[in-house]
Every structure is written in C-alpha cells, then in structure tokens.
Amino acid sequence: MSTERLFESDPYRRSCDTQIRMVHPEGVELEATVFYPEGGGQPGDTGVLRLADGRELRVADTRKGVEPGSIVHVLEEVPEGLASGEPVDAVIDWERRHRHMRMHTCLHLLCSLVDAGVTGGSIGAEKARLDFDLPESTLDKEALSAELNVLVERDLPVAMRWISDEELDAAPELVRTMSVSPPRGAGRVRLVEVQDADLQPCGGTHVARTGEIGAVVVSKIEKKGRQNRRVIIRFAEVG
Numbered sequence: 001m002s003t004e005r006l007f008e009s010d011p012y013r014r015s016c017d018t019q020i021r022m023v024h025p026e027g028v029e030l031e032a033t034v035f036y037p038e039g040g041g042q043p044g045d046t047g048v049l050r051l052a053d054g055r056e057l058r059v060a061d062t063r064k065g066v067e068p069g070s071i072v073h074v075l076e077e078v079p080e081g082l083a084s085g086e087p088v089d090a091v092i093d094w095e096r097r098h099r100h101m102r103m104h105t106c107l108h109l110l111c112s113l114v115d116a117g118v119t120g121g122s123i124g125a126e127k128a129r130l131d132f133d134l135p136e137s138t139l140d141k142e143a144l145s146a147e148l149n150v151l152v153e154r155d156l157p158v159a160m161r162w163i164s165d166e167e168l169d170a171a172p173e174l175v176r177t178m179s180v181s182p183p184r185g186a187g188r189v190r191l192v193e194v195q196d197a198d199l200q201p202c203g204g205t206h207v208a209r210t211g212e213i214g215a216v217v218v219s220k221i222e223k224k225g226r227q228n229r230r231v232i233i234r235f236a237e238v239g
C-alpha cells in the first residue's frame with residue numbers, strides 16, 4: 001500500500017495529521033504526507049514531524065522508498081522507541097517549498113519558449129536550470145528573459161488533470177523530456193497545463209497562477225557538451 005500523496009492534489013497544503021506507518025534506519029514512512037519526495041529535478045521537502053508528546057523530529061530530506069509508492073522522510077535523528085501507529089503532525093518548510101513551486105512552474109514556461117527536447121533539469125530555491133538538445137545556439141539571454149516575464153505577468157492559470165497510460169501512449173507529443181520518462185505505471189499520469197503555454201505530464205508541485213512566480217531572469221546560457229545548451233534562471237528579486 002502506498003503513502004497517500006496529499007501534495008499531488010493540493011500543493012499548497014503545508015501540514016497534515018497522520019500516523020507513522022513504518023520506521024526505517026534513516027527515517028519514517030507515513031500513512032499520508034504533504035512532503036514531496038525528490039524527483040523530476042525537484043528536491044525533496046524538509047520540515048518537521050511533531051509527535052504527540054511535543055517532540056519535533058527534523059526531516060532533512062524526503063525520498064522515494066524502495067517499495068513502489070513509498071515515501072521516506074529522512075530524519076536528522078531517529079529516536080529510540082519510535083513505532084508505527086504513532087500519530088504525527090507533519091509540517092513542511094513552506095518558504096523553501098513555495099520557492100521550488102515557483103521555480104518549477106517557471107521551467108514549464110521556459111520549456112514552452114524553447115523549441116527543443118529537454119535532456120535534463122534541476123530546481124533549487126534560488127535558481128533552476130533546463131538542458132536542451134540544441135546543437136546550434138539560437139537562444140538569447142535578454143530575449144528569453146523578456147519572454148518569460150511576459151508569461152509571468154499574464155498570470156496564466158496552471159491546471160492539473162489525470163489521464164490513463166493508454167491516453168498518454170496515444171499522444172506521444174505530450175512528452176517533452178527526453179531523459180525523464182513521465183511518472184507512469186500506476187495506470188494514470190498527471191498532466192500539468194499552463195494555459196496557452198505548456199502541457200505535459202509532470203509529478204512535481206506547481207503554483208496556481210504564473211503571476212505567483214514573480215519576476216525572473218535568465219542568468220546564463222551555457223554550452224554543455226556537443227549538443228546541449230543549459231539555460232539557468234534566477235528570481236529577479238533583490239535580497
């Protein structure tokens with residue numbers, strides 16, 4: 001049985017009351033969680049698990065477990081006597097996660113502006129990058145920054161919906177990423193649509209409207225290998 005993934009239906013949810021399902025040497029699995037496990041270039045969430053007696057266990061990272069669908073909350077320290085069935089209040093570091101959501105959504109916008117396959121990507125709280133299969137450099141830093149900010153300022157809605165694996169197989173043009181295959185196998189795949197801009201399968205967390213991303217800047221375009229171009233974006237905010 002897999003952990004209930006509350007972040008999928010509501011990425012704005014910051015906490016949940018749940019129970020410990022299983023204790024591992026490095027951390028715990030919960031019955032349900034708001035913690036996003038590292039994947040698709042987005043880091044795992046950090047935060048705390050509050051026990052009934054008031055103790056707080058620091059979650060240093062969140063990862064997919066070995067069992068399909070399992071999520072391991074990696075604890076800084078696993079206390080003696082921690083047992084399954086114990087109730088916890090699971091609370092993510094919201095500020096960090098929200099920055100990941102903003103950056104992640106911005107990468108969808110970037111994807112929509114560059115007509116090339118994506119070969120890799122990474123998301124951080126300060127900056128993010130996408131690598132494109134683009135032997136000839138046609139990208140301009142200033143022009144790309146301006147185009148991104150137009151999409152941000154249009155405050156486009158971001159919507160999610162589920163389709164079956166069969167529907168996805170029938171529409172291979174939806175898959176933009178060459179290195180990361182969409183999260184399938186569970187019989188269904190989640191599509192993320194930025195209205196008028198981008199539509200692709202994605203399992204990450206996104207903001208509800210592009211305006212929430214705020215102003216961004218393409219800080220660097222690098223040549224990586226013979227055919228890859230790496231585009232790095234940052235928040236334009238100061239401080």
Ligand SMILES: [Zn+2]
Pocket residue numbers: 104105108192202203204205206
């Ligand atoms: Zn996404």
